[in-house]
Amino acid sequence: MMRITVFMLCTLLSLVSAALGQDGRTIGLVKTVSGEASVLRDGRRAAALPGFGLELGDLLATGAGGTLRVILRDDTVLSLGPSSQVRLEQFVFEPAQGNLGMVLRVTRGLIEYLSGRISKLSPGSVRIETPVATLGIRGTHLLARIEP
Amino acid sequence: MKGASLRQLTLALCLWAGALLSGCAAPRSSVIVLLPEGDHPSGEVTVSNAGGSQVLNRSWQSVQVPGPGGRPGEPAPLQPEAVRQAFGPVLAATPAPPLHFLLFFKLDSAEILPQSQQLLPEIARVIGERRPAQLSVVGHTDSVGSVQHNYRLGLLRAAAVAERLASLGAAPASVETSSRGKAELLVRTPDQTPEPRNRRAEVTVR
Numbered sequence: 001m002m003r004i005t006v007f008m009l010c011t012l013l014s015l016v017s018a019a020l021g022q023d024g025r026t027i028g029l030v031k032t033v034s035g036e037a038s039v040l041r042d043g044r045r046a047a048a049l050p051g052f053g054l055e056l057g058d059l060l061a062t063g064a065g066g067t068l069r070v071i072l073r074d075d076t077v078l079s080l081g082p083s084s085q086v087r088l089e090q091f092v093f094e095p096a097q098g099n100l101g102m103v104l105r106v107t108r109g110l111i112e113y114l115s116g117r118i119s120k121l122s123p124g125s126v127r128i129e130t131p132v133a134t135l136g137i138r139g140t141h142l143l144a145r146i147e148p
Numbered sequence: 149m150k151g152a153s154l155r156q157l158t159l160a161l162c163l164w165a166g167a168l169l170s171g172c173a174a175p176r177s178s179v180i181v182l183l184p185e186g187d188h189p190s191g192e193v194t195v196s197n198a199g200g201s202q203v204l205n206r207s208w209q210s211v212q213v214p215g216p217g218g219r220p221g222e223p224a225p226l227q228p229e230a231v232r233q234a235f236g237p238v239l240a241a242t243p244a245p246p247l248h249f250l251l252f253f254k255l256d257s258a259e260i261l262p263q264s265q266q267l268l269p270e271i272a273r274v275i276g277e278r279r280p281a282q283l284s285v286v287g288h289t290d291s292v293g294s295v296q297h298n299y300r301l302g303l304l305r306a307a308a309v310a311e312r313l314a315s316l317g318a319a320p321a322s323v324e325t326s327s328r329g330k331a332e333l334l335v336r337t338p339d340q341t342p343e344p345r346n347r348r349a350e351v352t353v354r
Contacts, residue, residue: 096332132197
């Protein structure tokens with residue numbers, strides 16, 4: 001009886017969590033935006049507004065005067081300057097299972113990257129791919145201007 | 149030494165001109181700069197392509213890459229001011245670092261201990277301050293009981309924290325509750341050991 005009650009409570013609470021906005025697919029959040037900034041997902045473009053939930057595969061893009069700052073689930077902070085594009089290509093953050101990895105693909109533009117827990121827990125498992133070079137990251141803070 | 153400072157000056161000028169005129173006269177180069185990371189020593193970045201590889205491991209060191217397959221240049225130090233000018237738009241606002249809190253619970257219960265309850269208004273306040281905020285709550289237990297029981301107990305604890313914060317008016321843009329059960333003890337104990345410090349929830353506000 002006790003078990004059933006606990007099970008029902010769990011079910012109820014997970015529904016509450018869902019109502020609170022929990023979504024297993026969300027890997028990050030748009031924090032601040034200025035000017036033109038958008039998120040491309042499955043061929044659709046959405047305005048990047050503060051609070052917008054990010055998913056794996058999303059392409060972040062800013063216009064000529066736009067900037068965008070996002071924070072990922074492992075505390076990584078990523079900022080885009082004007083005319084920049086970054087795809088969230090890989091994001092694995094399961095510290096309990098020891099599964100960690102991240103790949104960001106910067107096509108062009110200005111970015112600031114401040115590493116989060118993936119890089120701290122597993123140095124060497126984070127990469128930034130660009131058209132000109134691959135950046136292997138070991139727990140750090142960097143700026144890049146990428147000219148394809 | 150003279151060559152190095154000349155190279156540094158050229159790079160600084162290039163960065164500065166790049167910001168103003170979108171590029172130097174020569175084919176535009178990509179630039180990577182390593183920054184200080186708060187009080188921590190800087191990490192390390194390896195910049196590599198088919199042409200070669202360079203390592204940055206000191207703050208304000210930079211490397212230029214002339215284009216796809218072009219050999220990454222020698223690492224060169226930059227003046228912080230030159231970097232600020234060139235990267236101004238992206239450096240506009242330094243983000244507040246994520247905050248972490250620990251809350252403790254009664255034995256085999258999702259009831260938050262009175263002392264930990266006192267932290268809840270503060271957590272609710274920082275959630276409001278960091279809007280849009282991401283809230284993550286991970287429930288943990290001590291090692292008494294089965295894996296399954298403790299997994300559920302951890303979930304109940306995490307959910308209890310999220311609910312209490314919501315009742316205090318906290319409205320994070322996203323909430324994530326999860327449980328590690330007895331898999332990640334804060335204080336290492338043998339199995340089936342009651343330990344108050346392990347009955348906890350870890351709260352992160354981003």
